[in-house]
Amino acid sequence: MDEVKVFCPATIANVSCGFDVLGVALDSVGDEMVVRKIPKKGVFITKIEGQNLPLEAEKNVAGVAGFALLEKADYKGGFEIEINKKIKPGSGIGSSAASSTGAVWAMNHLLGNPFSKTDLVTFAMEGERLASDVAHADNVAPALFGNFTLVRSYTPLDIVPIKAPEELFATVIHPQIEIKTSDSRRILKTTLTMQTAIKQWGNLGGLIAGLLQNDYELIGRSLEDHIVEPIRSILIPGFDRVKKASLDAGALGAGISGSGPSIFALSRGRQNAEKVARAMKKVYETIGVEHDVHVSKINHEGVRII
């Protein structure tokens, strides 16, 4: 096989209580990519549809991730990549992670899977470093594994897949404003009080337990963020109103997706998630904010061949 077409999912990082360690993959939003083996050494982005992004592989997250893989691979040739970029860059649902992860997963597949999933996360993290100056794994890991993933540790890298309950759905609303990940990191404090930290790890423990025990109410109660949300939400127009509208409409919980500006909500069942979408949409229509809305089942397999 010399060519493969893959879907690589959008992802919600942090998920309220899991700053820098937790992420979850969406099933119906993601990038589509064709990756092809070629005799010439190197990584070449030959086509990008949907968005205006650099074709130079050195400036493209998929290219940079691909180079990281190629450097470790016992392979004399190279790869061509075509990207149908369905996730808007800067939306806060793991746009760069999807392209980076899709590229390295497809390359590994074409080479006969010489690399482990943890290796692939490491390669894709180089794409994240290009996009946001920080080689974080909280979008890359769920894009690759599906479901929720916990980055238990970075040194050494230790990814824990956490299966999501079957009826769990996400609603994501993307206000059409741009927040750079690097900017949204810069405004965060570098210290916190022990009291706040204790609340956070209580909630993260609760969320993991809720997911693994199919306890939707516990999932909802655990979706609290006393650290990042109070600061970052200031950058997001109408955040408090959108969050409140989603909870009033029956969402289990809601918060900022990654570094924003997208706002996510989790709900039990598609119907509830769609009701939440209408409620969120109505807020932005009322206050006049351009937006996209996605409703999606949680993705259970990660990047896949299409």
Next chain:
Amino acid sequence: MDEVKVFCPATIANVSCGFDVLGVALDSVGDEMVVRKIPKKGVFITKIEGQNLPLEAEKNVAGVAGFALLEKADYKGGFEIEINKKIKPGSGIGSSAASSTGAVWAMNHLLGNPFSKTDLVTFAMEGERLASDVAHADNVAPALFGNFTLVRSYTPLDIVPIKAPEELFATVIHPQIEIKTSDSRRILKTTLTMQTAIKQWGNLGGLIAGLLQNDYELIGRSLEDHIVEPIRSILIPGFDRVKKASLDAGALGAGISGSGPSIFALSRGRQNAEKVARAMKKVYETIGVEHDVHVSKINHEGVRII
């Protein structure tokens, strides 16, 4: 029924990565108590065996917890309590929590269970307030529920029971020195860096996932504490050597039990836990520290009638 005899287990709080939120109950170490309904209103400690502790109910954790229950109960009479105090106060394995919890559980039982388990935790926490100035729940909750418990939130109180894998055993070594819980809290810092906090909630998430997925290796990897252990371990003689000896002997992980001075280790299977006990014991014999050692299966039911 007018009288009941109960066993209330010793507990390990914090469990390395769950400072102030996590605890786990032991199966073979605990207080034994007889609680009896009497016509006279009030709580009366009539006998304490094994330790020299105050009989005045107002100065005894079981009495204070009992008063908290009695205040909310629709009951005109009172209770007598006899305590066979098998857990040494100040050992760091939930001595006060066992007596407080045993008392209120037995009283509730004798009254026909008018109170929920969460109510009972609230009452027993008053005993903890007497013992350590802080009404914490991380020993009380596992003493009551058994297994591991996560205190997801204090306001409102939200206890999440986490079932322990069947083959999980604890080894606890108690050096015969006294550290007051209030002192060992005072030396802790009140702020921490975001980087350290992120490591901690990564580990707590990993531990919860490991417990619920029967992943013993993940449990072991998650037993890290970058916050409390580096500070409190200074107060515990030979801590580093005991911890290292336990890991070398095959423990999954080890750390400080509650506020110390006891040191705990978790192991897979009784044989390993006993091997770990011998290794820990040897360190204290070598450096000449008086000690007790306990090896126990994890308790799966909490306080029980005997």
